[in-house]
Structure formats: structure tokens, C-alpha cells
Amino acid sequence: MTTIPVEMVMAKKERFERGADRRSADFHEQLFALEDAGELIVQRVPDNNVVVNTKYGVPKKIPRAHLWHHKSCGQCGHIPGYSTSIFWIMRKLGYDYEDPKDQTSCTAWNYYASATSNQAAQAAVALRNFAAAYETGYFPLIHCGTSYGHYKEVRSELLHQPELRTKVRKVLERLGKPMVLPEEIVHYSEYLFALRDEIKQHQVRDFSGIGVTVHPACHYYKLVEGDAIFDPDIYQGQRTAVVTGLAQTLGADVREYSTWFDCCGFGFRHILVQRDFTRSFATMRKIEVMKEEANPDVVLTHDTGCVTTLDKSQFAAQAHDRNVGVPVMSEAQFAALAMGAHPFKVCQLHWHSANYRPLLEKMGIDWEAAWAEFQSDVARLERGEQQYLTWEDVGV
Amino acid sequence: MGTATATDPYRKVQDVAGFADVPLKEKQRLVDQVVADPRFEEYLYGCYECGICVAACPSARFYDFSPRRVAQAAARRDVELMYQQMQEDIWECSQCFSCLRCPRGNNPGGIITVMREVAVNNGLASAREALEGYSRIIYKIMSTGTQVSPDMLQPDAFPDWGPEVADVSEHLELWRRALPPETHHTTKTGWAVAEKTLIELYLIWLETGALDMINQVDEGLHMILEEVMEERLEEEGIEV
Numbered sequence: 230m231t232t233i234p235v236e237m238v239m240a241k242k243e244r245f246e247r248g249a250d251r252r253s254a255d256f257h258e259q260l261f262a263l264e265d266a267g268e269l270i271v272q273r274v275p276d277n278n279v280v281v282n283t284k285y286g287v288p289k290k291i292p293r294a295h296l297w298h299h300k301s302c303g304q305c306g307h308i309p310g311y312s313t314s315i316f317w318i319m320r321k322l323g324y325d326y327e328d329p330k331d332q333t334s335c336t337a338w339n340y341y342a343s344a345t346s347n348q349a350a351q352a353a354v355a356l357r358n359f360a361a362a363y364e365t366g367y368f369p370l371i372h373c374g375t376s377y378g379h380y381k382e383v384r385s386e387l388l389h390q391p392e393l394r395t396k397v398r399k400v401l402e403r404l405g406k407p408m409v410l411p412e413e414i415v416h417y418s419e420y421l422f423a424l425r426d427e428i429k430q431h432q433v434r435d436f437s438g439i440g441v442t443v444h445p446a447c448h449y450y451k452l453v454e455g456d457a458i459f460d461p462d463i464y465q466g467q468r469t470a471v472v473t474g475l476a477q478t479l480g481a482d483v484r485e486y487s488t489w490f491d492c493c494g495f496g497f498r499h500i501l502v503q504r505d506f507t508r509s510f511a512t513m514r515k516i517e518v519m520k521e522e523a524n525p526d527v528v529l530t531h532d533t534g535c536v537t538t539l540d541k542s543q544f545a546a547q548a549h550d551r552n553v554g555v556p557v558m559s560e561a562q563f564a565a566l567a568m569g570a571h572p573f574k575v576c577q578l579h580w581h582s583a584n585y586r587p588l589l590e591k592m593g594i595d596w597e598a599a600w601a602e603f604q605s606d607v608a609r610l611e612r613g614e615q616q617y618l619t620w621e622d623v624g625v
Numbered sequence: 626m627g628t629a630t631a632t633d634p635y636r637k638v639q640d641v642a643g644f645a646d647v648p649l650k651e652k653q654r655l656v657d658q659v660v661a662d663p664r665f666e667e668y669l670y671g672c673y674e675c676g677i678c679v680a681a682c683p684s685a686r687f688y689d690f691s692p693r694r695v696a697q698a699a700a701r702r703d704v705e706l707m708y709q710q711m712q713e714d715i716w717e718c719s720q721c722f723s724c725l726r727c728p729r730g731n732n733p734g735g736i737i738t739v740m741r742e743v744a745v746n747n748g749l750a751s752a753r754e755a756l757e758g759y760s761r762i763i764y765k766i767m768s769t770g771t772q773v774s775p776d777m778l779q780p781d782a783f784p785d786w787g788p789e790v791a792d793v794s795e796h797l798e799l800w801r802r803a804l805p806p807e808t809h810h811t812t813k814t815g816w817a818v819a820e821k822t823l824i825e826l827y828l829i830w831l832e833t834g835a836l837d838m839i840n841q842v843d844e845g846l847h848m849i850l851e852e853v854m855e856e857r858l859e860e861e862g863i864e865v
């Protein structure tokens with residue numbers, strides 16, 4: 230009989246380190262070399278920052294304040310409580326930011342869906358946005374996981390392909406823009422992770438009884454993996470630490486399920502024109518597995534497409550008596566709720582589909598009263614007494 | 626190499642995915658374009674045939690699709706098989722990049738991105754078919770700078786997303802005004818995009834040939850987009 234050396238295996242896992250051959254190169258050296266050669270400008274991370282650990286141990290600076298919010302079309306368009314919560318948290322923490330109109334989508338959703346674009350166009354779109362941020366003096370914070378993943382790809386292509394740099398430079402010259410890359414490409418979930426202890430200091434709702442499953446977003450940690458945050462104390466450094474680290478800090482009960490590595494089923498083109506695939510994958514490989522193995526009160530994730538897919542795919546499956554029915558939101562909305570945000574005025578949960586009301590009750594929120602408050606605000610807007618709901622109306 | 630035959634186990638169907646066959650030379654021309662892409666050599670280092678990418682792949686679970694087959698065909702430069710994949714398989718991929726788990730350092734999803742670009746650039750039937758019903762999205766992203774807009778949430782477009790879509794659609798204008806961020810009060814775009822920004826975006830589409838690509842798959846859409854962009858640029862006194 231073979232004996233499995235459990236202790237030895239476990240000890241190894243505790244000191245888990247990736248082999249040198251699996252490490253991707255640190256891009257910084259090349260980035261600064263190009264700056265020294267006068268090819269581009271590197272926008273530095275502001276001094277007020279937190280240093281975190283990435284997958285292969287390269288430190289990453291996450292700025293606390295003075296951020297240029299690179300918004301996500303899917304969040305702003307279809308899950309507006311997502312972006313609103315990110316802004317709300319920053320305001321609550323007392324950090325300044327810029328919410329620019331001089332920003333386009335990264336256009337990568339379309340690119341991964343239809344391929345009706347090319348390398349130079351994609352890089353030019355990215356660099357136009359980076360230049361727009363640089364011109365304001367604020368540092369870019371990327372809301373969307375796909376923008377973040379795609380921009381990392383673009384950076385890598387620009388660093389390695391002089392011909393591409395020449396093409397993009399020509400386009401930027403036509404636009405009158407400088408060629409700028411930020412020192413770090415920072416995703417909002419990294420910001421929330423890095424500032425999790427500050428966020429906890431503002432926590433006013435007890436989340437200790439809340440069961441959570443986490444869906445890590447593919448484009449966050451699979452695409453150009455070296456930038457993603459890993460922490461030896463979270464999953465022993467073997468999975469990305471964002472989302473989980475924040476949820477644990479807020480006291481939630483983060484639960485395991487076996488298909489954590491699977492994507493959500495979004496598919497870029499599938500979610501729009503082939504949703505039978507998206508629905509099947511999202512429910513059968515994610516939601517049902519989570520329900521069966523972990524029975525969470527809420528699914529947390531950190532990307533636009535994942536929230537949409539995991540949330541919206543449940544309705545049709547319910548009609549077929551599948552084991553679904555769990556609310557889905559971003560960890561930004563979850564953290565905002567912990568910090569006392571209004572579920573409708575800030576987190577805008579009425580844009581979500583899966584039933585979130587039992588979760589709110591478990592969080593100690595009277596959702597009926599909260600909905601009445603929102604309705605009364607909306608009535609004021611309707612009567613023309615006020616044109617928009619403002620930050621003042623939501624306490625920040 | 627063109628080794629595929631009617632009995633080749635790697636070929637899904639005898640006729641190329643139901644699309645008209647073309648001479649080998651034409652297939653070779655398309656494959657050459659794939660291989661010539663500067664990203665290609667970064668995306669493929671040979672293949673162990675281990676199937677790890679397949680285990681990680683969502684599309685492999687629901688379609689007759691395999692990233693391993695894509696990597697192998699590319700590694701062997703199997704012109705027949707790569708052509709067939711360009712006519713069918715590539716549109717099944719979810720572009721999630723789970724296949725980057727490959728122990729060889731391959732990026733089958735990336736190879737597919739490149740193959741898709743070649744399919745679009747050459748107006749292949751698969752690209753035209755895959756993008757049918759998708760043109761309004763291309764129009765949106767290229768002309769407004771944001772991909773999905775609040776007013777797309779119509780119950781008849783998303784009947785499977787539950788009754789909340791109808792609620793949103795019914796109260797859209799009011800509910801958008803109930804959003805505290807100043808950039809979010811829009812219904813036709815995700816956020817308010819500045820005019821100057823849009824003009825810069827149009828210039829990017831024109832200068833990089835991205836607009837021309839649309840002509841290969843949807844002439845009508847190309848005509849509309851070209852008109853919108855040129856008119857706007859001319860108003861600004863920008864020569865195109």
C-alpha cells in the first residue's frame with residue numbers, strides 16, 4: 230500500500246512558491262528603459278500609495294487618492310450601482326478623484342466578441358485614454374476587468390513591438406496627445422483590497438453571518454497574470470487575493486466550491502447573441518455548484534461581465550426548476566453596504582435580477598423601508614423639485 | 626501541409642463546416658496572414674497535446690470545440706484544418722483565456738483572436754454569419770465610444786433576464802437621474818462622453834484601418850458609420 234505523505238505535501242503548500250520557469254518577466258525595467266530612450270512618458274503612481282504583492286512576488290504600488298476613474302460601459306450602462314459604489318467608497322474614505330467625460334470604453338468587449346478591430350486601433354484607444362488621464366494629473370483606476378486585462382496585453386505588445394509603437398505614435402501625434410503608459414495598471418478591486426483595513430474602519434453593518442462565494446474574473450488574473458495580486462495569507466498564495474481578502478476583512482464567511490477556476494460563461498459575443506451557451510454555463514458550472522457545495526447568501530465578483538452573466542442567467546434556469554437563486558453583486562457594492570451605503574440610492578440593486586432581499590434582511594437592512602425612501606426621492610425628481618440625486622443625498 | 630482527408634478524425638465534417646470550399650492556395654494565403662501576425666509567435670510554442678487547455682475551456686464543454694485542436698493545427702501549420710477552424714470553431718471560443726493555463730506557455734485563445742481578425746479582414750462567410758445580429762453593437766461602440774447603453778435594456782431583447790429588465794426600461798430616464806455620479810445621467814451611452822473625445826476616437830478608427838474592416842463583413846453598417854464619422858470630422862474642419 231502506498232502511503233500519501235500528507236504532512237509533507239501540506240508543508241510544501243504552506244511555503245508554496247512558483248518555479249522560476251513559470252514566472253513571467255517584470256515589465257518595469259523595459260518600461261523605464263523606453264522612457265529613458267525618450268520613446269514614452271511613464272506616469273508615476275502618486276506617493277500616497279500602498280504596496281501589495283503580485284503573483285510572482287513583484288511589488289505593486291496601489292495609489293490611495295487622486296484617481297482618474299476609467300469607467301466600464303457594462304457597469305455604467307447596466308449595473309450602475311457598481312460604479313456608483315466605487316465612487317461612494319472613495320468619497321467616504323475622503324480621497325479625491327476625477328470622473329472624466331474625456332474617456333472612451335477600452336472597446337475590448339467588442340474586440341473579443343467580433344474581432345472587428347486590430348492591434349494598432351486597440352492600442353491607440355488605450356493610449357488615448359492613458360494620455361487623457363495624464364493630462365489631468367490624476368492616475369488611472371480601471372473599473373472593468375476586461376479593460377484591465379486588455380490594457381495589460383496592450384502594454385506588453387507595445388513594450389515588445391517597436392513597429393506597433395511607431396504606428397500608435399503616429400496616431401497619437403494626429404490627436405495631439407503624448408505617448409504615456411502608467412507605472413502600474415491598477416484595477417479597482419486591487420484598490421479595495423489594498424485599502425481593506427481602512428474600509429473596515431468605516432464598517433457599520435455586521436457581516437459575520439453572511440456566506441459568500443467568490444468568482445475570480447478571468448481577465449483579471451489569467452490575462453498577463455504577473456500583475457494580479459496574490460497574498461500568502463489568502464488561499465496560501467495560490468489564487469488571487471482580491472475580493473476574498475476584502476470579504477474576509479469585512480468578517481464574511483467566504484466558502485469554497487470546486488469550479489472556482491471556471492469562467493462565468495460571458496463569452497463576449499455569446500452574452501449578446503448566443504445566450505443559450507452563457508446561461509447553461511453560468512448556471513450548471515457556477516451557480517448550481519456554488520449552491521450545492523457552499524450554499525452562499527451572495528456571490529461576489531469583480532468584473533462587469535461576470536456580475537451580469539451570473540446574475541441575469543438565473544431567471545430562465547429558475548423556470549426549469551434548477552438549483553439557482555442567489556444574489557450576485559460586485560465586492561464594491563458589498564463593501565459599500567458594509568459601510569452603510571443605501572441599497573438602492575447607492576448600490577442600485579433594483580437593476581439586479583436574482584432576489585437580493587433575503588440577503589439584505591440578513592444584513593439587517595429593512596429593504597421595504599429603503600425602497601420607500603428611494604421611491605420618495607424618485608418622486609421628487611419626477612415632480613421636478615430636484616433634477617438629479619446628488620452625492621449629498623447619499624451622505625458623502 | 627493539407628493532410629486532412631474525409632476520414633481525418635480531426636475534421637468535424639466532410640465539407641468545410643457547410644461553407645463553400647476554396648482552393649488550397651487561398652487557404653494558404655489566409656493561414657499565412659495568421660502566422661504573420663506579430664503576436665502569433667508569442668502565442669504558440671508547440672503543443673504537448675496534454676489537453677489541460679481543454680479541461681479549463683468553457684466552450685469545450687458545450688460545443689464540439691477544443692483549444693488543443695486549435696493549438697495543434699497551428700503548430701503543424703495544417704492549412705486545411707486551420708481553414709476549417711476559421712470557418713467555424715473560432716466563433717465558439719469565449720475569449721476567457723482560461724487556456725493560458727497551458728504548461729507550454731501557449732495562448733490558444735490568443736491564436737483564435739488572430740484567426741478571427743483574419744476571418745473578418747477577408748470577409749469569410751463565418752465572420753459574416755457570426756456577426757449577423759451584432760451590428761447594432763458595433764455601431765454603438767464605434768460611433769458613441771461606449772459599448773452597451775442603458776436603453777439597450779428592452780424586455781423584448783432580453784426576455785430571459787427576468788422582469789427587472791422591463792422595470793428598468795419603463796423607468797429608465799427617471800432612474801438614470803437617480804444616479805449620484807454626474808456622468809451617469811445618460812440613456813443612450815454608458816456615461817457622458819465629451820464631443821472632443823469622440824472625434825479623437827473617430828480619427829483612431831479611420832487612421833488604423835479599423836473602420837475599413839467593417840466593410841468586409843457588413844457593407845451597410847460600414848456606409849452608415851463612415852457617413853457619421855466623416856460628417857462629424859468635417860464639421861470640425863478635420864481632413865480625412
Ligand code: SF4
Pocket residue numbers: 678681682683684685691692717718719720721722723724725733734735737
Ligand atoms: S479563450 Fe477560448 S479556447 Fe481559451 S479557454 Fe477560453 S473559450 Fe476556451
Ligand code: SF4
Pocket residue numbers: 671672673674675676677678679692693696726727728729730731733
Ligand atoms: S494546454 Fe497547451 S500544451 Fe496542452 S494541449 Fe493545450 S495548447 Fe497543447
